[in-house]
Amino acid sequence: MLLTGRFVGAEEAKEMGLVNVLCATHSGMETGMAMAQAFGSGGARSVQAVGVGKGVVEEVVRLQGSLEEQYEVAGRAMCHNLQLADARHGIGAFLHKQQPSFGGKQQQQQGQQQGQQQGQGQAASPTPRSAL
Secondary structure (H helix, E strand, O other): OOOOOOOOOHHHHHHHOOOOOOOOOOOHHHHHHHHHHHHHOOOHHHHHHHHHHHHHHHHHHHHOOOHHHHHHHHHHHHHHHHOOHHHHHHHHHHHOOOOOOOOOHHHHHHHHHHHHHHHOOOOOOOOOOOOO
16 A cells, blocks of 8 residues: 555455454544553553653644654654564564564663663663654
């Protein structure tokens, strides 16, 4: 779709795995609220992920710049997130049709690396706001 510009309907998008849920016209808010409650009850990782996504949206809205600038912000967040250990694990599980088991491995690794850098007298690089 990205390369051809072809649009797909809701049913086809669901079949392709691009969307998780289809809802009837005028029930989007109800369905969305139910999904939001499910995200919120998913524990710290889920709340963190929603918070990061919200932060990216807020930054894009705050910019009020060109569409190009907004895509730049979102693109940086996506590129950073794809480098996280949990992202690589999730993509691998998806490709192999397996259930992922996320553990926040990247955050643990970053904390250890920052501690080592500070112990060696090096300044730790800040984690981008858009990391999952």
